[in-house]
Each structure stands twice: as structure tokens, then as C-alpha cells.
Amino acid sequence: MSKYLINGGKKLKGELEISGAKNAVLPILAASVINGGKSVINGFPDLRDVDIMIEILKSIGCRVKKSSKSIIVDSKNIFTQEIDESLVREMRSSIFLMGPMLARFGKIKISYPGGCEIGHRPIDLHLKGLREMGVKISESHGFLECSVDHLKGAEIHLDYPSVGATENIMLSAVLANGKTYIRNAAKEPEIVDLQEYLNAMGAKVNGAGTSVIEIIGVDSLSDVNHRIIPDRIVAGTILAAAAITKSEITITNVIQDHIVSVISKLKEVGCMILEKENKDEIKIIPPTILKPVDIIRTLPYPGFPTDMQPQFMSLLSLAQGTSIVTETVFENRFKHTEELMRMGAKIKVDGRVAVIKGVNELTGAKVEAKDLRGGAALVIAGLAAEGTTIVENIKHIERGYDKFDLMLRKLGADIKRID
Numbered sequence: 179m180s181k182y183l184i185n186g187g188k189k190l191k192g193e194l195e196i197s198g199a200k201n202a203v204l205p206i207l208a209a210s211v212i213n214g215g216k217s218v219i220n221g222f223p224d225l226r227d228v229d230i231m232i233e234i235l236k237s238i239g240c241r242v243k244k245s246s247k248s249i250i251v252d253s254k255n256i257f258t259q260e261i262d263e264s265l266v267r268e269m270r271s272s273i274f275l276m277g278p279m280l281a282r283f284g285k286i287k288i289s290y291p292g293g294c295e296i297g298h299r300p301i302d303l304h305l306k307g308l309r310e311m312g313v314k315i316s317e318s319h320g321f322l323e324c325s326v327d328h329l330k331g332a333e334i335h336l337d338y339p340s341v342g343a344t345e346n347i348m349l350s351a352v353l354a355n356g357k358t359y360i361r362n363a364a365k366e367p368e369i370v371d372l373q374e375y376l377n378a379m380g381a382k383v384n385g386a387g388t389s390v391i392e393i394i395g396v397d398s399l400s401d402v403n404h405r406i407i408p409d410r411i412v413a414g415t416i417l418a419a420a421a422i423t424k425s426e427i428t429i430t431n432v433i434q435d436h437i438v439s440v441i442s443k444l445k446e447v448g449c450m451i452l453e454k455e456n457k458d459e460i461k462i463i464p465p466t467i468l469k470p471v472d473i474i475r476t477l478p479y480p481g482f483p484t485d486m487q488p489q490f491m492s493l494l495s496l497a498q499g500t501s502i503v504t505e506t507v508f509e510n511r512f513k514h515t516e517e518l519m520r521m522g523a524k525i526k527v528d529g530r531v532a533v534i535k536g537v538n539e540l541t542g543a544k545v546e547a548k549d550l551r552g553g554a555a556l557v558i559a560g561l562a563a564e565g566t567t568i569v570e571n572i573k574h575i576e577r578g579y580d581k582f583d584l585m586l587r588k589l590g591a592d593i594k595r596i597d
């Protein structure tokens with residue numbers, strides 16, 4: 179089991195370029211099966227989840243070439259619509275194959291997906307939307323068997339703006355007969371990136387980034403070349419690492435509009451944020467004393483992202499005063515708190531609310547990553563802690579951060595990956 183060994187207390191410095199977004203590249207890779215041709219995907223992050231998605235694509239007949247610059251997928255010769263169960267269980271995002279496979283072949287057999295245990299994570303909204311487009315779905319022994327003669331456009335209202343359901347419905351609607359409207363759609367930037375990718379292959383999708391998305395079905399799609407947007411969660415994580423270590427750093431390849439809610443909370447803890455004129459660079463100047471925040475409430479975009487909640491818990495553990503964090507998106511996303519407490523943090527959790535009483539210092543300890551962002555939060559805490567921190571089970575962290583140790587070492591951190 180690999181782990182990170184961190185000697186805390188070192189200041190970070192310098193500049194770091196942010197990688198492409200995991201949550202954009204995963205649905206886009208799944209979407210590459212729709213066109214029956216070539217997709218060239220640039221600016222991708224080199225992650226475990228990306229490799230699993232590539233394995234899935236290869237296992238159904240796609241030719242995939244991954245180099246340091248791009249992933250090229252040729253989906254012409256797909257020979258099966260059954261997705262390997264062991265791969266699907268590795269990663270939640272395998273569910274994104276439903277929409278594209280139904281759009282192209284009218285069928286798919288897939289098991290329920292695995293992934294980080296941050297909540298129950300049902301897929302009822304995905305299935306409801308697909309059923310409204312004419313898909314017949316039978317569920318037995320943990321498998322979903324879906325089929326449709328030809329998808330038909332539909333008016334779909336989501337009870338909750340689910341990111342995955344919005345994307346799966348978009349993906350199935352691009353080749354459907356007629357128009358589809360998704361109302362109460364999720365507005366995350368990764369959905370806008372998916373729209374750009376689909377439209378670049380000839381789809382007609384409008385409105386991504388707002389709560390109503392219109393998709394006009396087309397007959398066929400062509401080859402495509404696309405660059406993935408920067409990862410707003412990696413950007414936020416690095417800014418949080420700078421804040422907790424009181425270090426001035428600059429990040430590049432960041433879209434400031436995508437992290438407004440995170441920047442607003444960094445300002446509340448006392449950080450100065452200098453947004454460079456060319457708009458894809460941010461410099462952070464942290465205060466000498468971190469201030470607590472009254473309220474952080476995770477919400478769908480543009481609200482404060484649930485994927486930044488654990489990292490802020492680490493940060494607020496060292497603030498001078500008491501902060502309150504409410505997790506509204508996932509019901510089980512506080513697993514990192516017990517580990518933070520081993521490092522000296524003072525946190526009380528009651529249901530979906532965590533009360534964090536700032537302490538003067540965190541101390542290095544042996545801790546375990548229980549999920550992706552919770553694991554990143556422990557690394558950040560380790561950077562600021564006195565002494566040595568060992569973060570175990572880092573396979574979770576490597577799902578979402580492209581060489582996290584290297585990234586932090588570039589900024590001067592003392593962190594080593596040990597196999």
C-alpha cells in the first residue's frame with residue numbers, strides 16, 4: 179500500500195501550473211464512443227481514474243493511444259455493449275458510458291458503479307431521465323440491462339441538479355429523435371466543457387452552465403479535437419495548501435470564474451488574492467493569523483463545492499476561533515475528521531454539521547486517506563503540522579491528483595511517495 183511521508187512546517191513558494199480537470203475528462207472519454215470515429219483529447223490529467231476509463235474503452239473494442247500530450251480514442255470497432263464488472267466497480271464515473279452507448283447502439287449492460295464511499299450515491303435520476311427518453315431498464319443481481327430502439331427527445335425535470343445525471347442525459351440526447359430539455363440541470367463548468375466537446379463533433383447542445391439545457395438530436399457525429407478545462411478543485415486544493423502553510427505562491431492555468439466561491443472563503447480567512455490581468459493566474463498572500471469562517475455550506479455550483487470541503491476543514495483547524503461547515507451534498511463526507519483529530523484538530527460532527535475549534539498547531543501522525551478529497555485534506559494538514567505525517571492508502575488521492583507529491587515538491591514541500 180503506497181503512502182506519503184510529509185515533513186511539515188516548510189513554507190511553499192513559486193509557481194505551479196494546474197492540470198486538466200478529472201471531472202471534465204471522465205465524461206468526455208466516455209463520450210468518445212458516440213461518434214464511431216476519432217477523439218483527440220488534450221490537456222488531460224494523468225490519473226488512476228483516467229487509466230480505468232481507458233481500460234474500459236479498450237475492453238469494449240476502442241483503440242486508445244495515450245501520450246504525454248493527448249489521448250486518442252478511435253471508437254469505430256466497438257464489439258460489445260457489456261461493460262466489465264470489475265472495472266466498473268473501481269470507479270463511479272463508469273456510469274457515464276450509459277448515455278453514449280445507448281445513443282450509439284441502443285443498449286448497454288453495466289453493473290452498479292463503485293467509487294469513494296462518501297454517501298449512498300444512487301443513480302435514480304440518471305435512470306429516470308433515460309426512461310423518459312424511451313429506454314427500457316431491468317435491474318437484477320446488481321446489473322442494469324438497458325435497451326431502446328431509438329431514443330426520443332423528452333422534457334426532463336431533475337428533482338436535484340445532479341452533475342452525473344445531467345451529463346448522462348445530455349450524452350444520450352445528442353443522437354435522439356427530436357429535442358430534449360433538461361430542466362433544473364446542474365451548472366458545473368465541467369458540463370459546459372462536455373457541451374463544447376459534443377458541439378465540436380457536430381452535436382447541437384445549448385444552455386450548459388444554466389439550469390436549462392436544450393439538445394437537438396442529430397443523425398451522426400464526426401471526429402473531434404478538444405482541450406480539457408483546468409481542474410478547479412486541484413486549483414482550490416493548492417490555494418488551501420498555500421493558506422495553511424502561510425505561503426505566497428502563484429498558480430497558472432486556472433479559470434478564476436470557476437473558483438469564485440472558494441476565493442471568497444479564502445478571503446474570509448484573511449488571504450489576499452491577486453488575480454493577474456491575463457486572468458489565468460492567481461497569486462495568494464495568506465495572513466499570519468487565519469480567521470475562522472461563520473458558515474461554509476456545500477452546494478451545487480456556483481455554491482461552495484463539496485469537493486473542497488475536507489481541505490477547508492484542515493485549513494480551519496488552524497484558524498483562531500470556531501468555524502462551522504455544513505455538508506449538504508453527500509451524507510457521509512466527514513470521514514477525514516477522525517484522522518484530522520489524530521493530528522490534534524478539534525472537530526465535533528453532528529449529522530451534516532461540523533464545528534471546528536481552531537488550535538494553535540497540528541502535530542504529525544500516521545493517518546489514513548478514506549476517500550479522495552479527505553485524503554488531500556490530510557496531506558495539506560501534514561504540510562502545516564509539526565513533525566512527520568504519514569498518509570496511508572493514497573490510491574484514493576491518486577484518483578484525483580496528477581502526481582500530487584511532485585506538484586507539492588515543485589512548490590518546495592518536503593513530501594515523498596513510498597511504495
Ligand SMILES: CC(=O)N[C@H]1[C@@H](OP(=O)(O)OP(=O)(O)OC[C@H]2O[C@@H](n3ccc(=O)[nH]c3=O)[C@H](O)[C@@H]2O)O[C@H](CO)[C@@H](O)[C@@H]1O
Nearest residue numbers: 201271299300301302303304339340341342343485507508
Ligand atoms: C465525476 C464527477 O463529476 N464527479 C463529481 C460529481 O459527482 P456526481 O455526478 O456523482 O454527483 P451528483 O451531482 O450526481 O450528486 C449530488 C447528490 O445527488 C444525489 N443523487 C445523484 C444522482 C442520482 O441519480 N440520485 C441522487 O440522489 C447524490 O447521492 C448526491 O447526494 O458531482 C459531485 C457534486 O458536485 C462531485 O462531488 C463529484 O466530484
Ligand SMILES: C=C(OP(=O)(O)O)C(=O)O
Nearest residue numbers: 270293294485550551578
Ligand atoms: C467525489 C469525487 O469524484 P467522483 O465522483 O469521481 O467519485 C471527487 O472528485 O471529489
